[in-house]
Amino acid sequence: MKNNDSSPILIFVLGFILLSFIQCKEEKYENVQPLQNTWDFAIPNQELPEGIASLSSKQCGVCHQTHYNEWKLSTHAQAWTDKQFQAELKKETSPFMCINCHIPLQNQQEYIIKGLIDGDIYKPIKELNPKFDYELQQEGINCASCHVRDGAIIGPTGTTKAPHKTVKDTEHLSRNLCISCHNVVAVITPDLVCSFETGDEWKDGPYFGKKDCKTCHMEPITREIVPGYGERLSHLHYFAGSGIPKIDTLATKILNGLVIYPSELKAKHSINDSITYSLTVKNELAGHRVPTGDPERFFLISFQLKNEKEEIVSEKTDRIGEHWVWHPEAKKLSDNNFYPNEERTFNFSYLASEKGIFTLYVAVTKHRLSKEHADYNKLEKDYPLFITIFKESYITHLK
Ligand code: HEC
Ligand code: HEC
Ligand code: HEC
Ligand code: HEC
Ligand code: HEC
Numbered sequence: 540m541k542n543n544d545s546s547p548i549l550i551f552v553l554g555f556i557l558l559s560f561i562q563c564k565e566e567k568y569e570n571v572q573p574l575q576n577t578w579d580f581a582i583p584n585q586e587l588p589e590g591i592a593s594l595s596s597k598q599c600g601v602c603h604q605t606h607y608n609e610w611k612l613s614t615h616a617q618a619w620t621d622k623q624f625q626a627e628l629k630k631e632t633s634p635f636m637c638i639n640c641h642i643p644l645q646n647q648q649e650y651i652i653k654g655l656i657d658g659d660i661y662k663p664i665k666e667l668n669p670k671f672d673y674e675l676q677q678e679g680i681n682c683a684s685c686h687v688r689d690g691a692i693i694g695p696t697g698t699t700k701a702p703h704k705t706v707k708d709t710e711h712l713s714r715n716l717c718i719s720c721h722n723v724v725a726v727i728t729p730d731l732v733c734s735f736e737t738g739d740e741w742k743d744g745p746y747f748g749k750k751d752c753k754t755c756h757m758e759p760i761t762r763e764i765v766p767g768y769g770e771r772l773s774h775l776h777y778f779a780g781s782g783i784p785k786i787d788t789l790a791t792k793i794l795n796g797l798v799i800y801p802s803e804l805k806a807k808h809s810i811n812d813s814i815t816y817s818l819t820v821k822n823e824l825a826g827h828r829v830p831t832g833d834p835e836r837f838f839l840i841s842f843q844l845k846n847e848k849e850e851i852v853s854e855k856t857d858r859i860g861e862h863w864v865w866h867p868e869a870k871k872l873s874d875n876n877f878y879p880n881e882e883r884t885f886n887f888s889y890l891a892s893e894k895g896i897f898t899l900y901v902a903v904t905k906h907r908l909s910k911e912h913a914d915y916n917k918l919e920k921d922y923p924l925f926i927t928i929f930k931e932s933y934i935t936h937l938k
Contacts, residue, residue, distance in 0.1 A: 572658035578723060578733075579636050579652070581645040584670040585683065586690045590703035594646060594683040595674055602702075602765045603682075609776040610682065612792070617785045618642070618679030623908070626916040632731060634660040640720040643684045647676040660727065685716060700768060714738075717752040721832065732869040734834050740827035744879040755794070755826055756780070781836070783907040784923050795928055796825030797838070797877065797903070804899055804933040812891040812937045814844065816899055818929075819884045822877035829877045834861045835908040842887040843900040852897070853889045860906075894937050903929035 574580055585594060592598055596616075600607025610616055618624065618641040627633055635652055642648060649671045656662035675681065686693050688711070690704065697707030722738030741747060757774040764773050775792075782793025800819040807813045818840065822829045830836035837860025844853045862872040877883070887899070906925040913924055 568654075568656050568664060570657050571654040571664060572656075573654050574652060576636075576725065577719070578639050578725070581639055581648055581652075582643050582684070582688075584645040584668070585687050588687060588691050588704045590701070591692070594644075594672070594681075594687060596678050596681040596683070597674075599682045599686075604766075605762070606682070606764065606776045610778075613776065613778040614780060614785060615680035615778050616678065619647075619676060620679065621785055622918055622922055623913075623916055626918065632728070634727060634731075635663045635665075636660070636727075640723075641679060642676050643680065643720075644675065644687075646670050646672050646683075647678075647681075649676075685712070695772075714741075714751040714753065717756075721752075726869070729868045730866050734871070735832045737827050737831045740831060740879075744827060746826040746879060750826055752826070755824075781830070781905055781907075781926075783905060783926050793926075794824070796822050796829035797928070798823040799903060799929045801901065801929075801931060804935055806897075806935040806937060812894075814887075814889040814891060814897060814899065814935060814937075816842070816887045816901070816933070817884050818887075818901060818903075819882060820877070820903070821882040822879055825879060827879065830860055830905070831876070833907075834863055834871070835912060836860060837906050837909075839902075839904050839906065840885050841900075841902050841904075842885075844887075844889055845898050845900065846893070847896050852893075853887075855887055857885055891937050897935050897937065899933045899935070901929070901931045901933070902927055 587594065596607060596610060614621075619638075624641060628637055638648060645651065645668060649668060650663075650665040651668045653664040653666055656664060675683070688708075689706075691706040692701065692703050693708045693711050694701075694705050695707065695709055695712055697705055699705070718738035721735055723733045723735050725733045727733060741751070753774065756778050757776065760773050760775060761770050762773045763770055777792040779792035779794045782795075798821050800821070802817040802819070804814065804816045807815075820840065825831070830838065837858055839856055839858055841856040842854060843851055846852050859875055859877065861874045861876065864870050864872060887901075889897075891897070904925045904927050908924060910924060913922060
């Protein structure tokens with residue numbers, strides 16, 4: 540040990556430099572508040588599990604091809620690149636924590652947030668993340684977001700057949716994982732509010748203890764999870780939702796919560812000719828309210844009666860969804876979302892003042908967001924806003 544004598548001095552000098560550096564930093568930010576809420580934090584930087592070359596979904600897909608192909612079609616895979624998300628993220632009013640459920644791993648984030656100056660969410664103390672990986676960021680909620688923790692792949696069995704380190708943790712891979720992102724009610728600033736209550740809606744409803752998030756959104760299936768390894772219990776990874784696609788060409792698997800029971804069209808020929816029709820709508824298949832989650836979702840139930848000349852003689856539209864005011868203070872004004880198993884009947888009637896052939900057009904559409912909000916976010920024309928889940932036309936003769 541050649542430098543034995545000088546090392547205490549060296550340590551002293553280094554210590555002094557370090558101390559003055561820390562003091563310098565502390566002087567720079569006087570009142571630093573630590574992060575507080577769960578959604579303020581990213582999942583800490585993850586190390587590569589033994590036997591894995593990269594944390595990217597693409598890499599998992601080399602062996603788990605079917606899981607990869609399904610996940611690729613899910614909105615989870617679009618959670619970062621989504622045009623609406625990117626448009627909102629660029630606004631000055633969007634604080635740092637917006638990304639924590641959309642790219643949840645620290646490895647996907649360019650900066651590590653150390654605290655907030657004066658506790659102000661718009662003044663985060665940022666440090667460059669040495670483990671930042673651009674490719675991982677593009678993948679949104681990727682395989683590793685749900686499956687990689689503490690240098691291992693978390694799985695439901697802890698199989699020893701895998702070439703990677705695998706740990707069994709069924710508690711982690713449960714509904715709690717889904718609810719950690721799909722249930723947040725928080726006032727972030729007066730006009731910025733998070734309101735996703737899917738977890739609570741499910742807990743308060745008839746499916747609690749019977750069917751949970753995975754039962755309906757990750758259907759069980761027996762198949763090989765890696766070719767040549769034999770069949771076993773597996774689960775679809777589409778995370779199918781309302782099915783309103785994110786981009787034109789992307790066909791996701793669709794779930795419909797509402798079941799629609801149309802009546803017959805009735806036309807009465809008496810003193811006053813009248814046309815009546817009703818549509819019974821029941822939330823028969825969703826484990827929570829419909830619509831759920833994002834307050835911007837809504838359904839329209841519309842009736843349009845046209846005469847022989849294709850002129851509209853009567854029309855009616857009902858809207859199912861939430862109504863909010865956002866400025867100056869966000870507040871929910873009303874909400875007529877369907878509860879699980881709730882049934883409602885929508886009636887249409889028309890008192891005819893003319894004879895002839897009439898056609899009633901009936902449609903139920905579900906909407907990701909309104910046209911006005913899409914325009915406000917400057918979303919391109921090809922961003923799909925809604926899909927039609929029921930469409931019928933009925934012809935009647937009034938003589
Ligand atoms: C606690 C987790 C969480 C945080 C934090 C979060 N989001 Fe989300 N975000 C979600 C979930 C869950 C959904 C999907 C909701 C659904 O479809 O029911 C979502 C969906 C979205 C969508 C897509 C809506 C659509 O119609 O497809 C946008 C845009 C979005 N979030 C923007 C933001 C912005 C901006 C912030 C910061 C103010 C933010 N998010 C913070 C969980 C979060
Ligand atoms: C080189 C091939 C290979 C790669 C790459 C790979 N896996 Fe695996 N994985 C396997 C094999 C083989 C099994 C065991 C197959 C079986 O049980 O039938 C397995 C099993 C699993 C399981 C089930 C564990 C359990 O507890 O039952 C999960 C979850 C999993 N892998 C996730 C991933 C994720 C996430 C990635 C990417 C970060 C990944 N794998 C990358 C080959 C691979
Ligand atoms: C890390 C946070 C996170 C976790 C964990 C998570 N989700 Fe999501 N989920 C999101 C976000 C964010 C979106 C919206 C992405 C977008 O629209 O861009 C979403 C979208 C969805 C959608 C589709 C919504 C749509 O617009 O089509 C369904 C269904 C869904 N998640 C179910 C689940 C289930 C089931 C689980 C548990 C197995 C789960 N999620 C776990 C954050 C998460
Ligand atoms: C009994 C089956 C069932 C259960 C249990 C269930 N869901 Fe759903 N979920 C559905 C159906 C069906 C839809 C589609 C509703 C529609 O758009 O018509 C849906 C829609 C959603 C959506 C909205 C997707 C979108 O595109 O707007 C999210 C998010 C979601 N579920 C998350 C969850 C979470 C999280 C849980 C667990 C707490 C859960 N679900 C439990 C059946 C279920
Ligand atoms: C939103 C969270 C989430 C994402 C993203 C996700 N998984 Fe899973 N995965 C789960 C859950 C939850 C289970 C456990 C299902 C069970 O057994 O209860 C699971 C199970 C598995 C299994 C075990 C076999 C099976 O199908 O049940 C494999 C293999 C797997 N996932 C691979 C992947 C790969 C590869 C990706 C990315 C392409 C991925 N997962 C993305 C939540 C996720």
